Amino acid sequence: xxxxxxxxxxxxxxxxxxxxxxxxxxxxxxxxxxxxxxxxxxxxxxxxxxxxxxxxxxxxxxxxxxxxxxxxxxxxxxxxxxxxxxxxxxxxxxxxxxxxxxxxxxxxxxxxxxxxxxxxxxxxxxxxxxxxxxxxxxxxxxxxxxxxxxxxxxxxxxxxxxxxxxxxxxxxxxxxxxxxxxxxxxxxxxxxxxxxxxxxxxxxxxxxxxxxxxxxxxxxxxxxxxxxxxxxxxxxxxxxxxxx
Amino acid sequence: xxxxxxxxxxxxxxxxxxxxxxxxxxxxxxxxxxxxxxxxxxxxxxxxxxxxxxxxxxxxxxxxxxxxxxxxxxxxxxxxxxxxxxxxxxxxxxxxxxxxxxxxxxxxxxxxxxxxxxxxxxxxxxxxxxxxxxxxxxxxxxxxxxxxxxxxxxxxxxxxxxxxxxxxxxxxxxxxxxxxxxxxxxxxxxxxxxxxxxxxxxxxxxxxxxxxxxxxxxxxxxxxxxxxxxxxxxxxxxxxxxxx
Numbered sequence: 001x002x003x004x005x006x007x008x009x010x011x012x013x014x015x016x017x018x019x020x021x022x023x024x025x026x027x028x029x030x031x032x033x034x035x036x037x038x039x040x041x042x043x044x045x046x047x048x049x050x051x052x053x054x055x056x057x058x059x060x061x062x063x064x065x066x067x068x069x070x071x072x073x074x075x076x077x078x079x080x081x082x083x084x085x086x087x088x089x090x091x092x093x094x095x096x097x098x099x100x101x102x103x104x105x106x107x108x109x110x111x112x113x114x115x116x117x118x119x120x121x122x123x124x125x126x127x128x129x130x131x132x133x134x135x136x137x138x139x140x141x142x143x144x145x146x147x148x149x150x151x152x153x154x155x156x157x158x159x160x161x162x163x164x165x166x167x168x169x170x171x172x173x174x175x176x177x178x179x180x181x182x183x184x185x186x187x188x189x190x191x192x193x194x195x196x197x198x199x200x201x202x203x204x205x206x207x208x209x210x211x212x213x214x215x216x217x218x219x220x221x222x223x224x225x226x227x228x229x230x231x232x233x234x235x236x237x238x239x240x241x242x243x244x
Numbered sequence: 245x246x247x248x249x250x251x252x253x254x255x256x257x258x259x260x261x262x263x264x265x266x267x268x269x270x271x272x273x274x275x276x277x278x279x280x281x282x283x284x285x286x287x288x289x290x291x292x293x294x295x296x297x298x299x300x301x302x303x304x305x306x307x308x309x310x311x312x313x314x315x316x317x318x319x320x321x322x323x324x325x326x327x328x329x330x331x332x333x334x335x336x337x338x339x340x341x342x343x344x345x346x347x348x349x350x351x352x353x354x355x356x357x358x359x360x361x362x363x364x365x366x367x368x369x370x371x372x373x374x375x376x377x378x379x380x381x382x383x384x385x386x387x388x389x390x391x392x393x394x395x396x397x398x399x400x401x402x403x404x405x406x407x408x409x410x411x412x413x414x415x416x417x418x419x420x421x422x423x424x425x426x427x428x429x430x431x432x433x434x435x436x437x438x439x440x441x442x443x444x445x446x447x448x449x450x451x452x453x454x455x456x457x458x459x460x461x462x463x464x465x466x467x468x469x470x471x472x473x474x475x476x477x478x479x480x481x482x483x484x485x486x487x488x
Contacts, residue, residue: 009366009367011367056367058367085364085369086366087366088365090363119334120329122253122331123254123300123302123482125255125330127367
């Protein structure tokens with residue numbers, strides 16, 4: 001058996017997230033179907049992360065174990081031939097047999113994009129979070145520094161997934177602006193369920209003047225989900241990179 | 245009767261262009277349906293341009309004449325309520341009764357976006373022209389200058405629409421790059437059928453070394469459609485602005 005590692009880009013709009021589900025179409029299911037069509041083998045494709053419904057990815061990493069029938073250099077082209085246009089295999093290579101896309105991940109970078117203007121966008125409707133009232137970007141930038149470092153992010157986690165600890169280390173959180181867009185990049189050793197989207201919701205609270213930047217520290221310290229902002233929409237979120 | 249001018253943004257992916265057609269769904273038809281639902285009146289919505297199937301617009305201008313039943317300030321919200329999410333009315337206002345979105349247009353700016361990398365993009369699949377071989381942007385920039393000015397653009401026109409003259413004045417053609425993208429903006433007093441897309445195809449010929457930048461002058465002078473580049477895909481094209 002060979003262990004094949006693939007790098008994917010996908011537009012998550014039409015999918016119920018990564019992970020297979022009984023009644024909904026997911027990315028994992030589409031990849032497994034494509035692998036079956038190419039190799040004739042039913043494999044489990046291991047993903048680096050369970051992205052939610054509507055979340056996008058520019059460089060998602062996954063792996064699966066298959067026999068020798070198809071040469072490795074043919075995987076990328078063959079899988080893309082089988083996949084719909086909103087999922088693209090960017091790379092496919094053979095890796096060590098013990099490589100595991102989820103367990104071996106040392107960290108990830110996500111981006112979150114806000115369109116800050118009065119009217120929504122037709123063209124970018126599935127790629128941005130539309131916030132119609134004017135946000136104060138300077139205050140949002142000031143708030144970023146409180147997230148950076150090793151913290152218990154219990155206040156920034158939706159209940160549901162059981163994890164041993166809610167302590168995570170955020171190594172980077174920076175905001176860029178272009179045109180009417182406010183986009184932030186966040187890197188951490190791991191992310192709790194909905195963590196980036198709740199941080200986005202909290203930054204929007206700061207930008208709209210509902211709370212002051214320094215209150216972010218109190219919210220983190222409180223470990224109280226009710227004090228943080230709302231869970232911002234999935235469509236603004238994009239997995240940018242996974243580190244191994 | 246009042247003359248209402250609207251500014252639209254739309255994602256053209258799902259439409260067979262602007263102009264109404266017997267068997268296909270178009271933007272004009274969608275707007276006329278929305279106006280009917282809001283006002284109860286069957287109007288003809290006059291568009292600034294007949295954009296092709298798959299072409300997008302950030303600021304498309306249209307107008308229509310209706311009675312007094314609905315206050316002008318309610319049009320934007322009411323039309324957006326009736327329209328699908330891939331068409332957004334950005335503005336609606338009452339204008340002089342003789343304003344005509346097409347005849348009064350003094351010029352337009354279009355953008356054309358190329359994604360220049362080996363693999364196609366899942367996320368931007370409907371918004372860019374994917375060119376997999378490396379393009380020489382400096383040569384493309386050099387070629388731009390030959391298009392600027394008043395020329396007979398007969399070589400850059402698809403047969404079909406009958407126009408009195410193929411002389412147009414291009415006031416601006418500039419190229420920007422960001423990440424793996426090459427994007428150009430072109431402004432002119434008017435455009436021939438497929439003119440921007442054939443210019444895009446010609447610039448790609450220059451960027452790939454098939455012709456030298458200075459040959460663009462000969463191609464323009466030849467007025468021979470066969471000498472210019474291919475008609476690049478509609479999805480890379482976006483109407484950016486209309487001047488009155």
